Amino acid sequence: MQRDGKATVKDLARIVNSPVTTVxxxxxxxxxxxxxxxxxxxxxxxxxxxxxxxxxxxSFSYEAGGRKLDQREVAREISKFPEVQEVHIITxxxxxxxKVKVRxxxxxxxxxxxxxxxxxxxEKTLTSVSLESIKxxxxxxx
Numbered sequence: 577m578q579r580d581g582k583a584t585v586k587d588l589a590r591i592v593n594s595p596v597t598t599v600x601x602x603x604x605x606x607x608x609x610x611x612x613x614x615x616x617x618x619x620x621x622x623x624x625x626x627x628x629x630x631x632x633x634x635s636f637s638y639e640a641g642g643r644k645l646d647q648r649e650v651a652r653e654i655s656k657f658p659e660v661q662e663v664h665i666i667t668x669x670x671x672x673x674x675k676v677k678v679r680x681x682x683x684x685x686x687x688x689x690x691x692x693x694x695x696x697x698x699e700k701t702l703t704s705v706s707l708e709s710i711k712x713x714x715x716x717x718x
Contacts, residue, residue, distance in 0.1 A: 577603075578715040581615045618714065626677045629706040630684055632692070636671035637699040647671060650697035659687050670702070681705065 577583060583591075589599040606612045621627070634654070636647050647665060651672055655663045662675040674692075678684045684705070692698060 577612070581617075621677055625679050628678045628680055628684055629709060630676050630678070631704045631706070632674040632676060632688070633670040633702040633704075634672040634674060634692075635699040635701070637697055640696050645697040647697070650695060653695055654692065654698075657687070657691055659683075659691075 577588065580587075585596055585600045585603060588603070589596040592599065603612070621629075636645070636650060638645055638647070651663050651665055654660060654672070654674065657676075659676045659678050660674055661677055662673075664673050665671065666673050676684070676687065678687060684703070688701060688703060692701060
């Protein structure tokens with residue numbers, strides 16, 4: 577199912593050599609229990625004009641304007657930007673890492689200066705632009 581989200585229950589039953597009703601029940605249980613979170617189409621970003629992928633390290637300020645800030649709340653605010661594909665709170669010298677997809681470096685600069693750095697709690701950023709993506713995968717090795 578990870579490789580082909582359009583596979584029918586009949587196709588899956590043939591692959592695992594089980595009755596269709598058994599496979600149907602199993603898929604419904606996986607959905608209900610949250611193992612299957614969603615079914616999505618994976619778009620070709622380059623064909624859509626999004627040729628630039630960047631990874632942005634973010635340093636978080638725990639206080640601004642005399643009030644304490646919540647790192648998870650700042651991460652949730654950042655995650656609302658459409659350019660942002662992933663937000664991770666990480667260990668090490670930086671507090672978060674973002675994966676963003678934009679049309680070009682100019683759009684990346686506008687995103688960083690006009691949006692990201694204006695989020696209360698974002699102290700500083702360090703950006704790395706991907707020159708080439710060798711592997712991007714949504715699958716989990718099970």
